Amino acid sequence: MSERIHAGLERLFEEHRIVFWYDAAGDMRTEFETVDLAGVAKVEIANNEFGLKYRMLRQEPKQKFLLFKDGPEPAMADNWLLDVQLATAVFKADQAAIWLAELGLPAQFETVVRDHMEFYRSSARIEALKRLIRPADQKSDVLRRMLAVCVGAEGELDTVVEELLGQLAAGREDGLKLIERANLSEFFWTQIKNAYGYTSDTPDFEDFAITLFQSSYLMAMGEDGALNGEARLIFQRWKNNRLGAEAFGALSAEYQDLLKIEADVKGRSLKSLRPVDHFEATDRQIIRLLVDAMASQTVSASEVVKITRERRQSHWYATYKDIYLAIAHAAEFQQSLAEANLTMSSPVDGVKRYVTTWFKIDQAYRKFIHHMQRSGQASLLGALFESIENRYTTSFLLAVNDAWQDQIAKLDSWNILGHAQQRDFYLDQAAEFRRLKTPQKVVVIVSDALRYEVAEECLREIRKLNRFDAELTPMISALPSYTQLGMAALLPNKDLTIAGDGSVTSFGMPTQGTVNREKVLGLGRPGDRVKAMKASEFMDLRADEGKALFRDHDVLYLYHNRIDVVGDKLATEERVFEAAEDAIEDLTKLVRKLTSANFSNILITADHGFLYQHRELHETDFSVADPTGDEILFRNRRFVIGRGLNETAGMKKFAPEALGLSGHLDILIPNSINRLRVKGAGSRFVHGGATLQEVVIPVLRVGKRREEDVGKVEVQIVVSGRSLISSGQTAVTLYQAQPVSEKQQQRVLRAGIYAEDGTLISDEHMLTFDYTSENPREREMPIKFLLSRAADNFNNQDVFLKLQEQRGKTSHFDDYTSHRFQLRRGIATDFDF
Secondary structure, eight states, rough: HHHHHHHHHHHTTTTTTTEEEEEETTHHHHHHHHHHHEEEEEEEEOOOOOOOIIIIIHHHHHHHHEEEEEEEOGGGGGGGTTTHHHEEEEOOOSSSHHHHHTTTTOOHHHHHHHTTTTGOOOOHHHHHHHHHHHHHOHHHHHHHHHHHHHHTTTSSHHHHHHHHHHHHTTTTTTHHHHHHHHTOHHHHHHHHHHOOOOOOSEEEOOHHHHHHHHHHHHTTTTTOSSSSSHHHHHHHHHOOOGGGGGHHHHHHHHHHHHHHHHHHTTTHHHHHHHOOOSSSHHHHHHHHHHHHHHTTTTTHHHHHHHHHHHHGGGHHHHHHHHHHHHHHHHHHHHHHHHHHOOOSSSSHHHHHIIIIIIIHHHHHHHHHHHHHHHHHGGGGGHHHHHHHHHHIIIIIIIIIHHHHHHHHHHHHSSSSSSEEGGGGGGIIIGGGGSSSSOOOOOEEEEEEOOOHHHHHHHHHHHHSSSTTTEEEEEEESSSSOOHHHHHHHHOOSSEEEEEETOOOOETEEEEOSSSHHHHHHHSTTTTTTEEEEEHHHTTTSHHHHHHHHHOOOOEEEEOOOSHHHHSSSSSTTHHHHHHHHHHHHHHHHHHHHHTTTTTOEEEEEEEOOOOOOOSSSGGGGOOOOOOEEEEEEEEEEOEEEEEEEEOOOOEEEEGHHHHHHOOSEEEEETTTBBBBOOOTSSEEOOOOOOHHHHHHHEEEEEESSSSSSOOHHHHEEEOSSOOOEEEEEEEEEEEEESSSOSSEEEEEEEEEEETTTTTOOOOOOEEEEEEOOOOOOGEEEEEEEEEGGGGGGGTTOOOOOEEEETTTSSSSSEEEEEEEEOOOOSSOOGGGO
């Protein structure tokens, strides 16, 4: 401080011979006594005015004088040195004047300091205020910046409110207390009233917060609230800002009960609640209404999917994400089932229809059950689950496989013309790479129980990887469709023979276990260097070990077991759809690691598929008759092995040669989806039979491309009519130019309206463009923007709707595209809502 006083006095003495210094607060004596200015005489005014005047004007007319008075400047009538003072200068060095000088503010701003002295008793607050002050600021601007410093905000009044809401949620009052100590409360509440329309005889911030929640909730549904449109806008921005998410959630939960929102939403329609996410109760009610609408079929599947997509913008989406996904998949299930013609003219036709469209019903059912389980809130979906489960079992699973059974009954041998057979897989598909003019190395991944529809999802995930391509074809599994036979059939094979305990030999050798399978694999092509191992063992290899494996081997078989190991146990079978999701993730990672180890020819297949029904089975799901014959050697839920087995009602008998097997044991397969009773075994997850879900298995061919082939969909701004904004809100349509596919991936953009200088003048939206529809109209996204009060400063100017894209995981956004509008509004913002 002494340095600032010294510099200030020196500047005055450059122009004046006499300088007066009044110590109104009585706290400047030490500074006066300390100051030492060359050529300046320091004199105190203490009832010696006439003597001082004579000395300064007569005795020492060229001497510089610093006149110090301990106390305030006297009134003009009492100031005996007034004529001298008016001709010279007064040095103001009280604390307020020093702070004012430190801020670089002119004298007319003195009240900004003097009326709020407590604010300036912190050097940190002064430094923060200095950073915020702008050259064009008026007194009210400086006071608003003081409010921002009090609460730890950086911007205008809206950021002050957002920070105070955060403190309120955390149970803190330090910001409000400092505002009060700094004598800023009256100014603060005047600003709140002017900006947001809040009025109260005894204003209180929590009362304001409650009113803000209630008004915003009502205005979102087109009703009047106690506050104005600017309040709705600040609420939207705060709610959608991830930095305020925790505070919003806490206050919303508290005020939901206070405002009786649970009761209110029960009287609201689905349409009115769609744009609302102010309280968690709205999402729960939307879910109930969606479930009811689906049960009564009063809303189309496409509309259900659209609504669940819209809810991704909800604050509560993360809480209910799996519920919404379950509902969306249920809608897809209903639509796929409604469009399906579950008849077939031949086994070939049945397989063709299954791999073209019917598999989607299995897939949608699986995804529905999986997300219902993950949600942990299955009670919300109880009625929908009952409907989906009943329709899946009765209208699809039983119906399609009864029709399929009619075709199987006509077969003399297990051979579906025109489709690859599992027992020919090694010769026709794996060894194909070794027969090329320049033999190529190949890796086969055998994923236990990877049924066709799961592989189709896996195909899409692999195709999302940059420079990866894949194609999926069906293959018919060996029968019975169980692990030991399926694994043996995928290897080079000869004289496949089932033993009485269910084990299988090939070339007269056992095929159970990795060691035995590697020996059989070695019988495929003379000279081929082969290796069989578990997929998990390969994933544990270091990069150099993986490349060495590629270098030293020509044919690699990897055995992956995620689905079957979970589904085949009574205690865990209900988690089989979770295991299917894990299997897809495993296989995608496995493919990436294989290509990193230089493998470029990858085949993914399965030993068999499976049937799964989530609900406990009824008596009607089990075969009525028990198998009989000379000797029953082995039985599980879906097939029987024995000698001299009798034809049995509800089952189809196969001799070994009809199944392409050696030996003398007969096989019985229950018709359609029926199970056999087996003590202690799970009955919901089964395989071994001849249903489409069990025997149509995948062959997924994966390759690597040289060029990058993954991009993002394009998004365009569509404006109908003139590019003019004439009210407090404007609507535009954003159009996704291409449907999302594996190679054309989603794009996430931030949308807002900006002035030419970059000032945001509307609310912001984070938007995900991931529409998959081929119909262009179903890829349109209508968006409404609400203008802020800041827009008033840019009336009759050009403004810009900007779509911006986040750069990686940083906090920076790059401009993606924009559209110019003219802002021409005749009335203020508050009247536009």
